[in-house]
Amino acid sequence: MSAAAPGGAAALGLDAGSTTLKAVAIDAAGRILARRVEPSHPRIGEQAERLLAALRAEVGGEPPVGATGYGRKRVAAGRALTEITCHARGAFALAGRPGVLLDMGGQDTKVIRVGPGGEVQDFAMNDKCAAGTGRFLEVILARLHVPLAEVAEQAARAARPVTVSSTCTVFAESEVISLLASGEPLEGIVKGLHAALASRTAAMVRGAGEGELLMSGGVALNAAMVAALAEALGRPVRVLPEPQLAGALGAALAVLGRSG
Amino acid sequence: MILRRTQYELARRVVGPTLLRLEAWQKARARSGRGPRGGPFGPPLESTRKLKELLSLHYLAGRYADGAVPVAWVTSGFPVELLRPLGFHAVYPENHAAMCGVQRIVPELSDAVEQQGYSRDLCSYARTDLGSVVTGKTPAGRLPRPDLLCCCTNICQTVLYWYKALAAHFQVPLVLVDTPYVYGEVRAHDLPYVRAQLEELVAVAERVAGRRVDPEELRAVTVRAREGSRLWGECLATSRARPAPWTGFDGFFHMAPIVALRGGEECNAYYRLLRDELQDRVKRGIGGIREERHRLLWDNLPMWFAVRELSTLLAERGFNFACTSYTNAWAEAGVQVDPADPYGSAARAYTHVILNQDLSNRLGILRRLAREYSCDGAVLHSDRSCKPYSIGQVDLRERLARELSVKVLLLDADHSDPRAWxxxxxxxxxxxxxxxxx
Structure with a gap:
């Protein structure tokens, strides 16, 4: 996947998301040659240019740029597409087959039915609220002083999940503080948070019908969330390799006119 | 009374038309030397000028209506044909609220009533209307004070509480037409129940107007209302052609006369003009957008505050709304009124409006429209304000996608409050x- 190709870079892809900026360089076969991931800066245009310049310096040449994500309009790109289309294309390329893609990012959770050509057959997203997204976990875990690297271990240690009833980021924060104050164990709360979010997400996934469940986005790096989803859905969740890069990869493939 | 009547007639017949001609002349002068409208749209409809004139005159006359003629405030699904023979000037608060939505003044009007305790979860049309009453602010200059409030629950139950609030404010009579919801088929006793209410309302309206309904005049109004709905249907049907000669969003604006002026000859004259222009565009292959690649169905009210932005976003990519269930509603109800039986036919027609029918009937309407207009996709606007229209859309989405093999999108927004978008x-x-x- 990351081996350098003799023909050099054929395209660059940039995914300017709400929480992180992701950029990749790919060769003509769609293999990722180089990547960059950084937390999003308010000056998206400048940050994107810097990331793309770094990739160009690494892979050489002036390959065309495809852009996606909320910041795509701030980027000088040959092609700009929504992250829904790009995640589908990127996931299709990474998985090599169609399926139901769950992308959990910073402020969006998307469920996309990816067709046999990498196309979007149907999609659903969370409503105008970040409750069911990565941002929810980020805020609450920061409040609990649990670093991401320790989340899976904490959740696995829990004897039982503590029920967290609210998945509103603001209300859940106060609910969690109240649970801690009443002596509930931290591990159980961490597990309960994941179970609450998984239950909310599972409803969206079920609506997309059958098919292999693929997962992309930054939240896919959180093993506790993947486990909670598999448990809530009663079906395996296949995390794509380098799940954060699926959108950027899709954008790069799109500028080459390829679906996967 | 005589002075008010003179002002009212002068506004309608002399001052209004003169001002509008002057404005049109000024605009034409300002436009001269400029090229045709660019962008992704086809050439603008010539009829739009006449539409603006018609509506401007209606609202201008309305400023002088109270004290000159009896004034009724009516819900959009009210059988207004029964009031016209009594000389009522009809004000449509929903139509007025849509104007406020286009001009993006809804948050300001809504704030005024939210401060009084009305919830933001209430329909934004209701908040806009009550806010306009409280503040006196309106893009129409002035709305005439009602002598009678006319409410029909065939579009929602909110209108009942909204109009009760208006009745308490204005201290004028409120007539209610309660239409039983249609599950499958209408029940035998439903229509006599509605008909009896129509007869009662006319009795109240006669007392307010100080005159009796002339049966001949009622027949004539009913004939005109039926003709108006038929003509509006003919305008919409031109979009079965490829390319559609106008956009679905154009239709949202051009529907104003069939809502607010139904039963009048000026409404029908307007739709003959519009129909002829649309049919001519079809013959000449002129589309509402320059390059029509895909045709969509729109369900629910528009987002009045974002019509221009959304239609441009779509048109730039070759998408047009060939039909909308909302504009179609006014082509279907009115054609059922029958001059031979004005009360009985109105009871039937107004009980069967789309929002008073169950989900399977609504699905049937959407399915038929999607087929007749050759749509390859649909957007269902989940309208925060209009719960009766939005409930069930998740099921409608699945059924439409499955049965017609079309792509369907649910879009969360609101018909006039931009804060919900x-x-x-x-x-x-x-x-x-x-x-x-x-």
Missing amino acids: AAEPGENRLTAFMESFG
């Missing part, structure tokens, strides 16, 4: 939806 994520969804057509 997250523009960036919303436009992103619409864009992703369009991208999925390949």
Whole structure:
């Protein structure tokens, strides 16, 4: 996947998301040659240019740029597409087959039915609220002083999940503080948070019908969330390799006119 | 009374038309030397000028209506044909609220009544209307004070409480037409129940107007209302052609006369003009957008505050709304009124409006429209304000997608309160939806 190709870079892809900026360089076969991931800066245009310049310096040449994500309009790109289309294309390329893609990012959770050509057959997203997204976990875990690297271990240690009833980021924060104050164990709360979010997400996934469940986005790096989803859905969740890069990869493939 | 009547007639017949001609002349002068309208749209409809004139005159006359003629405030689904023979000037608060939505003054009007304790979860049309009453602010200059409030629950139950609030404010009579919801088929006793209420309302309206309904005049109004709905249907039907000669969003604006002026000859004259222009565009292959690649169905009210932005976003990518269930509603109800039986036919027609029918009937309407207008996709506007229209759309979405093999998008917004519309994520969804057509 990351081996350098003799023909050099054929395209660059940039995914300017709400929480992180992701950029990749790919060769003509769609293999990722180089990547960059950084937390999003308010000056998206400048940050994107810097990331793309770094990739160009690494892979050489002036390959065309495809852009996606909320910041795509701030980027000088040959092609700009929504992250829904790009995640589908990127996931299709990474998985090599169609399926139901769950992308959990910073402020969006998307469920996309990816067709046999990498196309979007149907999609659903969370409503105008970040409750069911990565941002929810980020805020609450920061409040609990649990670093991401320790989340899976904490959740696995829990004897039982503590029920967290609210998945509103603001209300859940106060609910969690109240649970801690009443002596509930931290591990159980961490597990309960994941179970609450998984239950909310599972409803969206079920609506997309059958098919292999693929997962992309930054939240896919959180093993506790993947486990909670598999448990809530009663079906395996296949995390794509380098799940954060699926959108950027899709954008790069799109500028080459390829679906996967 | 005589002075008010003179002012009212002068506004309608002399001052209004003169001002409008002057304005049109000024605009034409300002336009001269400029090229035709660019962008993704086809050439603008000539009839739009006449539409603006018609509505401007209606609202201008309305400023002088109270004290000159009896004034009724009516819900959009009210059988207004029964009031016209009594000389009522009809004000449509929903139509007025749509104007406020286009001009983006709804948050300001809504704030005024939210401060009084009305919830923001209430329909934004209701908040806009009550806010306009409280503040006196209106893009129409002035709305005439009602002598009678006329409410029909065939569009929702909110109108009942909204009009009760208006009755308490204005201290004028409120007539209610309660239409039983239609599950499957209408029940035998439903229509006599509605008909009896229509007869009661006319008795109240006669007392307010100080005269009796002339049966001949009622027949004539009913004939005109039926003709108006038929003509409006003919205008809409021109979009079965490829390319559609106008956009579905154009239709939202051109529907104003069939809502607010139904039963009058000026309404019918307007739709003959519009129909002829649309049919001519079809003959000449002129589209509402320059390059029509995909045809969509729109369900629910529009987002009045974002019509221009959304229609441009769509048109730039070759998408047009060939039909909308909302504009179609006014082509279906009115054609059922029958001059031979004005009360009985009105009871039937107004009980069967789309919002008073169950989900399977609504699905049937959407399915038929999608087929007749050769749509390859649909956008169901989940309208925060209009719960009766939005409930069941998740099921409608699945059924339409499955049975017609078309792509369907649910779009969360509101018909007139921009605070309920997250523009960036919303436009992103619409864009992703369009991208999925390949």
